[in-house]
Structures are given as structure tokens and as C-alpha cells.
């Protein structure tokens with residue numbers, strides 16, 4: 001008998017028929033003697049339509065009231081789910097974020113989980129009940145309802161699993177696991193049996209959309225094993241766990257890409273202390289997140305500086321940087337939206353040489369120019385022209401033989 005947390009995403013509980021299907025799946029685990037805590041998302045499209053509704057009233061709805069509204073999406077689903085289970089003859093209990101309580105910071109729309117109380121959940125489980133927790137929502141110190149940001153139900157599930165010291169956190173979704181790259185871009189992509197938290201974190205922040213980033217951070221911090229799998233098959237999915245020795249034998253585990261960044265180059269920046277600070281400080285105060293930064297060694301006291309920002313922030317960035325450029329005497333600011341970031345990820349890189357060279361060679365063979373490079377212990381990213389993204393992904397997938405086990 002195990003304590004299991006199962007999370008079902010919006011497409012898995014999109015209508016009453018699917019809710020019934022999930023209820024039967026959960027009932028089966030319960031019948032096998034497991035204690036089951038289910039975390040549910042709102043039904044697919046529900047959160048979006050609630051946001052649109054509020055925006056029909058005003059373009060920037062009051063954040064506190066918006067969270068009260070958005071939390072109803074998940075409330076609806078845990079209620080429907082428990083009504084279904086009870087109609088099937090099972091004992092079940094729905095719990096909203098504040099009832100659990102999932103305690104969060106007070107940042108509406110993007111609150112972080114501080115603590116999950118376990119007493120109420122454990123009491124309900126002891127009564128033999130299946131417990132359904134509303135994902136994506138919590139309560140702040142003042143008793144206000146908060147939400148965790150889009151995709152936040154994953155984080156609820158992992159946080160609940162961590163607090164309960166659950167044996168496993170299963171994330172049920174509409175894909176059947178984590179792949180070596182996006183199968184829509186390359187059909188040769190292979191489902192991974194296992195991936196480490198670190199790799200998953202890199203893949204997620206580089207554009208793979210299977211798990212919400214904060215849920216992986218949480219799982220890594222509390223060492224919660226995650227099983228990402230499909231709701232609609234019995235097949236094993238992908239285990240996301242601590243790194244093991246044999247993971248290091250694999251040089252590269254996946255190829256990730258993102259078309260969501262833009263590049264900004266500032267020409268002839270005076271090379272003296274404080275200049276980088278003056279350039280980047282105003283971006284910080286505007287909440288613009290800078291990703292890669294490259295600065296060349298200077299010649300005759302001047303240098304070029306290039307960095308990337310999220311595409312939707314390019315316009316604001318150009319405005320800010322043009323101002324600063326004038327003040328510090330830089331000659332020109334160039335913005336470029338037609339870029340993509342392609343990355344290879346793998347814990348094996350830590351202990352093997354030549355991975356970067358192979359990546360550059362592969363791109364060169366395809367005639368793809370590399371505009372920027374950045375590396376971490378387990379990742380190499382290259383910025384290239386956007387139109388070559390798919391070509392680069394496929395070539396790298398082939399070069400590192402990711403279709404082979």
C-alpha cells in the first residue's frame with residue numbers, strides 16, 4: 001500500500017465523460033489499496049475563458065478578484081470529480097487550496113507555495129476517502145485566495161506530494177512522457193525512460209512544455225520522484241528523478257528550442273566600469289528578464305554588447321536601451337526578432353569532452369551560422385536564425401543519435 005499523488009491536467013478532465021474516465025482510474029488505484037490524493041486542473045480552456053471574461057470588464061482586472069475568479073475553474077472540477085466518485089459508490093472529499101491549506105506568498109497571479117498543511121488531507125485519507133485537491137490555488141497569510149501562475153497545478157501536485165512524503169507523484173497529461181525533442185518537429189524523437197531533475201529543468205526552461213518549471217524545482221528540492229504519463233494509456237511514461245550514475249553515460253539527453261527570444265546589439269559601448277550596470281538596471285526595474293549576454297573584448301576602449309530578451313518585451317527593451325545608449329555615447333542599437341535558441345542538454349556533458357565541438361560541427365555542416373553561444377555544466381545553447389530552427393533540431397538529434405537507446 002502506497003500513498004500516491006496523481007495530477008490530471010485540463011485536457012484529461014475537459015468534460016464529464018473524461019472526468020468519469022479519470023474517476024474510474026483513480027477508483028482502481030484506491031481498490032488496489034493505495035491512498036490516493038488527486039490534484040486537478042480546471043477543464044481545458046476554462047482558465048483562458050475566465051480571464052477573457054474579466055478583461056471584457058476592464059483590460060487590467062483587479063488582481064485579488066481575478067484570483068478569486070480563476071480559482072473557480074479548479075473548484076468546479078474537484079467538485080464534479082467527487083460528485084462522480086460518490087455516485088460510483090466511493091467515498092471522496094474535495095478540498096480547495098485554503099481548506100488544505102496550501103499556504104502561499106501574497107503575489108496574486110504568481111504566488112509561490114510556502115507550506116502545505118497535511119493534517120486535513122491525512123484525516124480524510126484515514127477515513128478511507130479519496131481526496132481531490134484543487135490545483136493552482138492557495139491562500140496567503142491574510143486569508144486571501146491566490147493563484148500560482150499558468151500551469152501551476154503541476155506545482156500544487158509536487159508540493160502536496162512533498163509535504164505528504166508520498167511515494168510517487170504521477171502527472172497525467174495528454175502526452176505520454178518526456179521526449180528527446182518535440183515529436184511535432186521531429187518524428188524520430190524518442191520517449192525517455194528516465195531524466196534527471198537538472199536536465200528536466202533545463203529542458204523546461206528552454207521550451208519543453210511537459211512540466212511547469214517550478215514543479216521541477218520543487219521536486220528536485222524535496223526529492224519527489226515524478227512519473228509523467230498519459231491519462232489515456234496504461235503505458236509507462238518518463239520518470240523524472242535524481243541523477244543516477246548510468247545517466248552520465250549518455251552525452252546528450254535532449255534537444256530543446258525556443259523561438260521566444262529576441263536579440264539586441266548595442267554598438268560601440270565605452271568599455272569602462274559601470275556601463276553594463278547602466279544598461280541593464282533599467283531593464284531590471286521594468287521587469288524584463290535578460291537571458292544570454294555576450295560582450296567582446298574591447299578595441300580602442302569600445303566594445304559591442306549583445307543580449308537576448310523575451311520576444312514580447314523587445315519593443316520596451318529597445319525604448320529603454322536607446323535612451324541609455326544616447327546617455328553613454330553608444331552609436332547604435334539593433335533589435336532582431338528572427339532568432340531562435342537551440343540547445344542540447346545532458347548530464348553526461350559534465351564528464352565528457354567534445355560535445356560543444358560536435359554541436360558546432362553539426363550546425364556548420366548544415367550551413368547554419370551561430371550568432372551567440374552560452375553554456376552551463378549540462379547545456380549548450382546556440383542562437384541561430386529562426387528559419388533554421390527545425391533543421392538544426394533534426395541535425396543535432398541525428399548527430400547525437402538520440403533516436404537510439
Ligand code: ASP
Nearest residue numbers: 041047136150151152153
Ligand atoms: N488552470 C491553470 C491553467 O490553465 C492551471 C493548470 O492547469 O495547471 O494555467
Ligand code: MG
Nearest residue numbers: 009151154210
Ligand atoms: Mg499543464
